[in-house]
Amino acid sequence: MSYLEGYTTSMISSFAHCSFCLKELPNHLTPQEYSWIECGINYDKKFQVNCIRHDKVLMVFEMKSLPFDQTCNHEREEEEYE
Secondary structure, X not given: OOOOOOOOHHHOOOOOOOXXXXXXXXXXXXXXXXXXXXXXEOOOOEEEEEEOOOOEEEXXXXXXXXXXXXXXXXXXXXXXXX
């Protein structure tokens, strides 16, 4: 059984959103529809959540262990856009 099996969004009891996005939230959208966040493990081996719309760091968590034995020592691959 994978560690992700059985996890659903209904298990989340409190969501985190950017406070700037919540202030700008259009009346016809929910925070989930308006949210534009990214999250991942940074090079300090911390889990970080960012608001893309406002270019803000929302949360940073210390990681006791990294999933998938990730070492975070790889170099970033540059992406080419046309």
